[in-house]
Amino acid sequence: MRVLMINPNRFRWHVAPLGLEYVCGSLLRENIPFDLLDFNFESGKNVFKKLKTGQYDIVGITVRNIDTSFLAKVEFFLPEIKTLIEKVKLTHTCNVVLGGAGFSVLPEEILKYTGADFGVAGYAEEALPQLVRAIREGGDFSTIENLVWRQNGSITTNHRGTGQYEHMPPRSRTIVRNRSYFNVLGVSGIETLRGCTMRCGFCNIPDIVGPKVVTRHIPHIIEELRELKSLGCHHLFFCDSEFNIAPPSFSMNLCEEIIRADIGVTWSANLIPVRKMISKDVLKLMKQAGCNEVLISADNGSDSILASMNKPHKAEEIALYTDYVREAGIKSIHTYLFGWPGESEKTLDESADLIKRTQPDQAVIYAGIRIFPNTRLEEIAIQEGEITAQTDLVQPVYYRPNWVLKDVIPYIFDKTSNIPGCIQPTKHIDFLNLFRQNACLMGKIPPGFVEFVDYLNDLSFKDKTKILGHTALDYLFPSRCRYIPISEGDASSI
Numbered sequence: 001m002r003v004l005m006i007n008p009n010r011f012r013w014h015v016a017p018l019g020l021e022y023v024c025g026s027l028l029r030e031n032i033p034f035d036l037l038d039f040n041f042e043s044g045k046n047v048f049k050k051l052k053t054g055q056y057d058i059v060g061i062t063v064r065n066i067d068t069s070f071l072a073k074v075e076f077f078l079p080e081i082k083t084l085i086e087k088v089k090l091t092h093t094c095n096v097v098l099g100g101a102g103f104s105v106l107p108e109e110i111l112k113y114t115g116a117d118f119g120v121a122g123y124a125e126e127a128l129p130q131l132v133r134a135i136r137e138g139g140d141f142s143t144i145e146n147l148v149w150r151q152n153g154s155i156t157t158n159h160r161g162t163g164q165y166e167h168m169p170p171r172s173r174t175i176v177r178n179r180s181y182f183n184v185l186g187v188s189g190i191e192t193l194r195g196c197t198m199r200c201g202f203c204n205i206p207d208i209v210g211p212k213v214v215t216r217h218i219p220h221i222i223e224e225l226r227e228l229k230s231l232g233c234h235h236l237f238f239c240d241s242e243f244n245i246a247p248p249s250f251s252m253n254l255c256e257e258i259i260r261a262d263i264g265v266t267w268s269a270n271l272i273p274v275r276k277m278i279s280k281d282v283l284k285l286m287k288q289a290g291c292n293e294v295l296i297s298a299d300n301g302s303d304s305i306l307a308s309m310n311k312p313h314k315a316e317e318i319a320l321y322t323d324y325v326r327e328a329g330i331k332s333i334h335t336y337l338f339g340w341p342g343e344s345e346k347t348l349d350e351s352a353d354l355i356k357r358t359q360p361d362q363a364v365i366y367a368g369i370r371i372f373p374n375t376r377l378e379e380i381a382i383q384e385g386e387i388t389a390q391t392d393l394v395q396p397v398y399y400r401p402n403w404v405l406k407d408v409i410p411y412i413f414d415k416t417s418n419i420p421g422c423i424q425p426t427k428h429i430d431f432l433n434l435f436r437q438n439a440c441l442m443g444k445i446p447p448g449f450v451e452f453v454d455y456l457n458d459l460s461f462k463d464k465t466k467i468l469g470h471t472a473l474d475y476l477f478p479s480r481c482r483y484i485p486i487s488e489g490d491a492s493s494i
């Protein structure tokens, strides 16, 4: 039985396919051989050549993102996945299996949309090997937890377990090309825990990762960090819903062990700014253990919006956190999400004031909120008649997009344009802001540079590319994300 696992995610800035690597690790542990095809390292021609000659029985595809979830630059990735599946089916008699963080958000709908045969909703280390065996041996699909499949003409999902695994085994990190991701493309990650205890009004992730936090065995994390370091990765992203939803004793023990092991990697992590979920001591240890940057999930600076979003924190806790993080010597990045129901000039002013007052190293401003199923936002949008219960949420649907584009974005951009460190990722990237940030981070600004950037800032996009070239632009401005359509030109080689 030949298995092929594919990562088609070329969205920039690139992230190494962590979920795919973990799930491939479980195939290895179960002695199920597979080939791996990462579209970031193959020319279009090779992809289809391999598919044509491979004779695979099972093709697994990781669906990391459905879309950008970013109103100012909406890109919908599933049509590419659908095309890929059609090509695979043209050349093979095989079963196509989907999985991944994006797939898990709307598993049945995505299976239907793409025409895949099977899917695993959520963590898949147990389900995928079971599925391969069931396909190979003609076994029973109905007992495989989290499996989404076609039965008698309709799509069903088996019993949803969390798949969090209290006793997760150690993981190998040599399956995907982490070194190349680190050196050339983007960033690699590691997981320290599973689950999410929150229920934010715009997110259905707790349904997928489970509402209970399960932390990993610390020696396994240390081993994995060592392996990644030996592969040449010096900076990693801790890919947990939030690093500090774990009990503080776990975070402290983990940091102490990283310090003791003297691994020498730096890392970034997501933090939720809830007063009782962080202490100065933990932050100090995080810094000593290599954490040099945290993304604080601020989401909004207005208490009334935060409450309506069902966030567990208030604006003052964001301020307190930013101070703590600064004191610990860690760089703070606030992430905001504007355009929640009830957002107004008053609430946007509150957020702009908070950013001004707290002075994070960066504040990333997203405006326009993607509607996901089983969320408070979906409920509100239905009540307000924006969508109906039948609206197809596989397509990127945003809450009141016209209002956000016309009123919210111009207002908040105007209010924050002079605040240092504010990043307003729109279609029209603010070159000056980003250039300065990149240059400031390196601590060296050559004479005349700022003037040069001012000059660039006023040029048309075409002229900027003429001067800088596409590649330089991609590296300097990671938010200039571009998804390379896999079907473009490639299909002819089949």
Ligand code: B12
Pocket (backbone or CB within 6 Å): 009, 010, 011, 012, 013, 014, 015, 016, 018, 019, 020, 022, 023, 060, 061, 062, 063, 064, 065, 066, 067, 068, 069, 070, 097, 098, 099, 100, 101, 102, 104, 105, 119, 120, 122, 123, 124, 125, 128, 187, 188, 189, 190, 191, 203, 204, 205, 209, 237, 238, 239, 240, 241
């Ligand atoms: C950490 C994180 C990030 C980090 C990633 C850092 C890194 N080095 O990887 C950063 C901040 C950079 C980031 C960026 C983005 N992110 Co993000 N991110 C996450 C987060 C919190 C965790 C993802 C993760 O790594 N989990 C741990 C791994 C082990 O789990 P997993 O990927 O789900 O894999 C398991 C299963 O899915 C399954 N599986 C995986 N592959 C396959 C394949 C097969 C065949 C099978 C059967 C199973 C399977 O098995 C794995 C092991 O059990 C999730 C939310 C969440 N809690 O899931 C959002 C999330 C994945 N991100 C999301 C988005 C939208 C983005 C961005 C597009 C945002 C933007 N506009 O820039 C970018 C995309 C970056 C890129 N190039 O792809 C969305 C994706 C859904 C969607 N709307 O499309 C999520 C779900 C958040 C959300 N609620 O909207 N993200």
